[in-house]
Amino acid sequence: xxxxxxxxxxxxxxxxxxxxxxxxxxxxxxxxxxxxxxxxxxxxxxxxxxxxxxxxxxxxxxxxxxxxxxxxxxxxxxxxxxxxxxxxxxxxxxxxxxxxxxxxxxxxxxxxxxxxxxxxxxxxxxxxxxxxxxxxxxxxxxxxxxxxxxxxxxxxxxxxxxxxxxxxxxxxxxxxxxxxxxxxxxxxxxxxxxxxxxxxxxxxxxxxxxxxxxxxxxxxxxxxxxxxxxxxxxxxxxxxxxxxxxxxxxxxxxxxxxxxxxxxxxxxxxxxxxxxxxxxxxxxxxxxxxxxxxxxxxxxxxx
Amino acid sequence: xxxxxxxxxxxxxxxxxxxxxxxxxxxxxxxxxxxxxxxxxxxxxxxxxxxxxxxxxxxxxxxxxxxxxxxxxxxxxxxxxxxxxxxxxxxxxxxxxxxxxxxxxxxxxxxxxxxxxxxxxxxxxxxxxxxxxxxxxxxxxxxxxxxxxxxxxxxxxxxxxxxxxxxxxxxxxxxxxxxxxxxxxxxxxxxxxxxxxxxxxxxxxxxxxxxxxxxxxxxxxxxxxxxxxxxxxxxxxxxxxx
Ligand SMILES: Nc1ncnc2c1ncn2[C@@H]1O[C@H](COP(=O)(O)OP(=O)(O)OP(=O)(O)O)[C@@H](O)[C@H]1O
Ligand SMILES: [Mg+2]
Numbered sequence: 001x002x003x004x005x006x007x008x009x010x011x012x013x014x015x016x017x018x019x020x021x022x023x024x025x026x027x028x029x030x031x032x033x034x035x036x037x038x039x040x041x042x043x044x045x046x047x048x049x050x051x052x053x054x055x056x057x058x059x060x061x062x063x064x065x066x067x068x069x070x071x072x073x074x075x076x077x078x079x080x081x082x083x084x085x086x087x088x089x090x091x092x093x094x095x096x097x098x099x100x101x102x103x104x105x106x107x108x109x110x111x112x113x114x115x116x117x118x119x120x121x122x123x124x125x126x127x128x129x130x131x132x133x134x135x136x137x138x139x140x141x142x143x144x145x146x147x148x149x150x151x152x153x154x155x156x157x158x159x160x161x162x163x164x165x166x167x168x169x170x171x172x173x174x175x176x177x178x179x180x181x182x183x184x185x186x187x188x189x190x191x192x193x194x195x196x197x198x199x200x201x202x203x204x205x206x207x208x209x210x211x212x213x214x215x216x217x218x219x220x221x222x223x224x225x226x227x228x229x230x231x232x233x234x235x236x237x238x239x240x241x242x243x244x245x246x247x248x249x250x251x252x253x254x255x256x257x258x259x260x261x262x263x264x265x266x267x268x269x270x271x272x273x274x275x276x277x278x279x280x281x282x283x284x285x286x287x288x289x290x291x292x293x294x295x296x297x298x299x300x301x302x303x
Numbered sequence: 304x305x306x307x308x309x310x311x312x313x314x315x316x317x318x319x320x321x322x323x324x325x326x327x328x329x330x331x332x333x334x335x336x337x338x339x340x341x342x343x344x345x346x347x348x349x350x351x352x353x354x355x356x357x358x359x360x361x362x363x364x365x366x367x368x369x370x371x372x373x374x375x376x377x378x379x380x381x382x383x384x385x386x387x388x389x390x391x392x393x394x395x396x397x398x399x400x401x402x403x404x405x406x407x408x409x410x411x412x413x414x415x416x417x418x419x420x421x422x423x424x425x426x427x428x429x430x431x432x433x434x435x436x437x438x439x440x441x442x443x444x445x446x447x448x449x450x451x452x453x454x455x456x457x458x459x460x461x462x463x464x465x466x467x468x469x470x471x472x473x474x475x476x477x478x479x480x481x482x483x484x485x486x487x488x489x490x491x492x493x494x495x496x497x498x499x500x501x502x503x504x505x506x507x508x509x510x511x512x513x514x515x516x517x518x519x520x521x522x523x524x525x526x527x528x529x530x531x532x533x534x535x536x537x538x539x540x541x542x543x544x545x
Contacts, residue, residue, distance in 0.1 A: 190380035
């Protein structure tokens with residue numbers, strides 16, 4: 001039996017890892033919503049695609065760089081580039097022609113894109129589970145009967161670094177400022193000499209690349225992947241984005257981590273079959289009592 | 304350059320539509336180097352649309368716009384800005400959730416050199432000390448007059464070769480309007496040609512070298528500032544004269 005402290009430590013780690021996935025994906029939802037007011041339902045499938053890209057690159061590299069952290073990092077970078085580009089292209093080809101159309105057309109298009117990605121990967125993989133076999137050394141830091149694995153620590157570190165870099169980018173670079181300005185007032189941004197469509201494209205690239213990181217991290221953490229993995233993850237991350245305040249970048253980070261921690265706590269208290277109920281109850285409570293989310297300003301539009 | 308570009312901005316027979324409704328029905332005018340030119344007209348006359356058409360926000364359906372000898376009619380707004388044609392829009396349009404400094408930085412978005420950008424911010428703060436005192440404050444928390452200064456300062460950040468100002472006096476107390484008028488006069492003295500849209504005709508005609516009166520998408524009257532000031536129709540319609 002674990003002591004109470006050990007249980008808390010273990011669930012804290014579980015919650016933080018889960019929260020990292022949610023946060024990395026929620027960022028893309030929130031950034032895109034902030035800038036073009038689109039609930040990008042294809043975003044969960046970008047995460048899934050990222051996992052598969054990482055999986056294939058990891059497999060190809062295994063012979064030369066091995067199947068430990070080196071391979072994981074390279075697979076992650078490759079998945080970031082591929083998914084970043086994919087997100088950019090989806091935005092360019094599917095969404096941009098509809099920027100001036102009614103909001104609902106954009107939403108339906110996003111659902112269509114989601115179906116395309118999902119079905120494409122299903123066909124390619126024959127609808128089967130894939131197993132991500134790595135040789136990352138086991139072990140970690142042991143506290144009593146609980147071990148915090150190196151994998152957990154590295155994944156948390158990657159998440160932390162990405163969040164810091166993103167915060168720096170949004171907060172201090174001229175492109176980051178342009179992104180925030182675009183979410184406030186597009187015509188005026190054009191009068192500043194900002195190529196608004198280019199910045200929207202950049203936003204999709206960044207959001208998709210972050211989702212791809214989460215995809216590869218989930219390969220490492222769970223060891224398997226499948227074409228429908230983006231579905232529930234997408235909905236949860238979206239929930240996290242709403243809890244944090246959709247459109248808010250710190251909100252997405254906070255909402256993701258909070259949802260992860262609460263799910264871990266809920267799982268511990270009620271059993272894992274209840275964890276989705278827990279997340280969605282939280283969403284409903286949030287929408288009732290603080291529809292703008294914890295750090296958000298904009299209320300989500302009713303569809 | 305001064306011979307070639309004596310005419311800074313040439314607007315020829317532009318027509319602009321919102322959907323099927325014409326807002327501009329073929330208007331033509333010039334802004335010459337070192338001038339302040341004003342566009343007057345009542346609500347809905349098409350003043351803002353004229354400026355938005357020049358700066359590329361609502362492109363012209365017909366006609367031609369030439370800026371410093373180059374045809375800019377079909378250029379997207381962000382490329383027009385790069386050429387030094389700067390539009391300070393109606394209602395100031397400050398980025399509310401961004402700080403004063405961030406608003407100014409975005410004014411020089413097209414600038415590659417961040418050092419130069421910071422140097423220009425210093426210039427703006429010297430010109431408008433009240434902005435300097437509030438540089439970390441969010442744009443939305445400034446007073447109306449301060450927001451107008453920020454809007455003008457943000458326009459100056461781009462190094463304008465022509466400034467379009469849309470109703471800079473809107474909603475401001477008389478004392479502040481006088482201050483804004485001084486700023487416009489001073490900018491022009493420094494060599495920036497200005498196209499000024501105003502409902503405050505008194506202020507505008509006090510500043511302008513030349514003016515045009517717009518009515519439902521047409522230019523109905525033009526003349527030097529002094530001519531317009533003493534024109535009976537103008538006095539009646541726009542100067543509140545008896
Ligand atoms: N975005 C728009 N969509 C449709 N019609 C518009 C739009 N903007 C302006 N209009 C119409 O075009 C005409 C000219 O408007 P504009 O804003 O240029 O007038 P204005 O002279 O600037 O008026 P004001 O003094 O009130 O600012 C008006 O009839 C207005 O209703
Ligand atoms: Mg107007």
